[in-house]
Each structure stands twice: as C-alpha cells, then as structure tokens.
Amino acid sequence: MENKKINNIKRISSLNIKKGVSKMDDRSTNRLLALTDTTCEFILAFFKKIGRIDEKTLLTKHIKINKDVFESKIDLLKKAELINNCTKGDMRTFSLTSEGENAISSLGY
Amino acid sequence: MADFEFTPLSDEAKELTEKILRGQLYSKLTRKLLCACLGPNNEDDTFKYREECYKLLKEHNHIPYYPESVDDVFISRIFDKDQNWKEKKEILLTDLDLRNKFLVSKSDIVFILITSYGPILEFGRYAEIIPTKIVVLVPENIPSKTQSMMAVDSFQGLFPNSVIKFKDVEDMRKKIEKCLYLEARKRIWEEMHDGK
Numbered sequence: 001m002e003n004k005k006i007n008n009i010k011r012i013s014s015l016n017i018k019k020g021v022s023k024m025d026d027r028s029t030n031r032l033l034a035l036t037d038t039t040c041e042f043i044l045a046f047f048k049k050i051g052r053i054d055e056k057t058l059l060t061k062h063i064k065i066n067k068d069v070f071e072s073k074i075d076l077l078k079k080a081e082l083i084n085n086c087t088k089g090d091m092r093t094f095s096l097t098s099e100g101e102n103a104i105s106s107l108g109y
Numbered sequence: 110m111a112d113f114e115f116t117p118l119s120d121e122a123k124e125l126t127e128k129i130l131r132g133q134l135y136s137k138l139t140r141k142l143l144c145a146c147l148g149p150n151n152e153d154d155t156f157k158y159r160e161e162c163y164k165l166l167k168e169h170n171h172i173p174y175y176p177e178s179v180d181d182v183f184i185s186r187i188f189d190k191d192q193n194w195k196e197k198k199e200i201l202l203t204d205l206d207l208r209n210k211f212l213v214s215k216s217d218i219v220f221i222l223i224t225s226y227g228p229i230l231e232f233g234r235y236a237e238i239i240p241t242k243i244v245v246l247v248p249e250n251i252p253s254k255t256q257s258m259m260a261v262d263s264f265q266g267l268f269p270n271s272v273i274k275f276k277d278v279e280d281m282r283k284k285i286e287k288c289l290y291l292e293a294r295k296r297i298w299e300e301m302h303d304g305k
Binding site: 041070081108 | 265
C-alpha cells in the first residue's frame with residue numbers, strides 16, 4: 001500500500017514538467033469562457049476560415065459589432081492565448097495561435 | 110448559450126453564424142455523456158461539491174456515476190457486448206482497481222474534485238492514462254502552494270482546458286455546464302470525422 005502511494009506521488013511529480021505556471025485559474029477560466037461564447041466562437045472560426053485579417057476589413061465588410069463588445073472579446077481571446085494580434089502603424093491584424101487553431105478545430109471547423 | 114452580439118454582413122459571416130447555431134442546438138439536443146465523479150468520500154465536508162456535480166449532470170440528462178457505488182447492472186449497461194463480455198464482467202466485479210480503470214476508460218469525462226490527499230492519489234493514477242478526459246475541480250480557497258495544488262498547476266500547464274477553479278457551488282455549476290457543452294461539441298465532431 002505504501003509503495004503504491006509512493007508510486008502515485010512519483011507519477012504526479014513527473015507531471016511537474018512545466019514550471020512556473022501560477023495563474024492556472026485565469027488560463028483555464030478564460031479558455032472556458034472564450035470557447036463557449038458565441039461571438040468568440042464566431043471570431044475564432046472566422047479567422048480559421050479566412051486566415052490573417054485586419055481589423056478594418058473585419059469590422060466593415062464582415063460583421064457589425066459594438067466597439068466595446070468587440071474589444072472585450074478580443075481581450076478575452078488574447079488572455080486565453082487563442083489569438084495573436086500585431087499592429088503595423090494604426091492597423092491591427094489578427095490571427096489564430098496554434099492553440100487557437102487546435103481549439104476551434106476540435107469544435108468542428 | 111448567449112445570443113450573437115453582432116450582425117453578420119458578408120455571405121461568409123452569415124453562413125458561419127448559421128453553422129454555429131446549428132452546432133449549438135444539435136449538441137444540446139443529442140449528446141449524452143458518461144461522466145465519472147471522483148473525489149472525497151461522503152464523510153468529508155467537501156463531498157457536497159461532488160454531490161452537486163453529480164446532480165447537475167443528472168439534470169442535464171447525462172450519465173453520471175460514483176465509481177465506488179456502481180453495480181453489475183451499471184457495468185453491463187456500458188459494456189461492449191463482445192463474445193467474452195460475461196467473463197470480463199465477472200473479473201471486473203471482483204477486482205475493484207481494474208473495475209475503476211475500466212469505468213474511467215469508458216467515460217467521456219472524468220471529473221475529479223481535489224480537496225485532499227485521497228483525490229490527489231486518484232488524480233495521479235488517472236492523469237497518466239487518460240489525461241485528456243480529466244477535468245479537475247478545485248475550490249478557490251485551497252492554498253496554492255500545497256503539493257496537491259502544485260500537481261494540478263502542472264497538469265493545467267499541459268492541459269489548459271482541464272482545470273476548473275470555482276468560488277462556490279453556483280460558480281462550479283456554471284463552469285461545469287460550459288465544460289459539458291464543449292465536450293459534447295467535440296464528441297459530435299469526432300464521431301462525424303470518424304464516420305467519413
């Protein structure tokens with residue numbers, strides 16, 4: 001019995017590969033929120049379909065959305081590490097991270 | 110699920126919006142998940158969370174179970190009826206450890222409430238063999254520097270969607286609901302993909 005306990009502790013310790021992940025609640029919660037939010041799901045699926053896209057094209061050609069709502073969704077997706085954005089001048093461009101790609105693929109896109 | 114907070118303008122956006130709606134509705138209506146509820150026993154103060162998880166799964170018409178209280182009828186229900194299934198069932202009914210491994214391997218999701226040393230051992234046992242099925246439930250008031258939390262923290266580093274930290278029962282229920290929805294969507298997609 002004692003040996004069994006020791007072995008289990010060893011197994012747990014062997015999981016301790018990635019050190020320094022301290023904000024476990026934030027990361028998981030943000031992903032759960034982002035992947036179950038309809039607007040976030042749309043944004044992820046759209047980026048997957050269309051590839052890299054700039055903010056102006058997205059908001060003028062494809063969807064009409066309140067600016068504050070849009071910013072909050074983008075912020076959530078970034079915190080969840082599902083999208084990247086890079087800025088050139090005053091132009092923001094979005095794309096999926098590899099984790100974002102996997103997450104949206106697993107939902108059937 | 111929440112309504113759309115935007116209006117689609119282009120044809121691509123309209124098509125995608127319809128696809129999302131269909132996917133959400135389909136997963137709500139069709140999918141039953143077999144879910145293990147692991148954690149402290151009923152003498153522990155935190156058993157109430159485990160019980161609440163079980164109740165919630167029942168309310169959503171999924172199939173929850175406590176591994177320690179399944180009977181042979183339950184096992185028969187989830188057994189693949191191949192030619193040796195009766196012999197296999199006999200073995201499982203006499204070997205508790207093997208039976209639990211069998212049950213969790215058949216489950217869609219394995220919820221583990223981690224509040225003490227016992228559940229962390231269960232977590233260690235299953236994290237190695239079925240890491241992608243595990244969802245760890247942790248109350249926020251557990252001190253973060255204990256050995257249990259460090260193990261959960263590491264697990265979350267590897268499987269970021271698999272840890273639910275909650276404030277209270279209500280918070281836990283909301284997060285589990287989201288988790289079930291996501292799992293149902295994934296399962297449907299996997300089944301459709303396999304069928305092609």
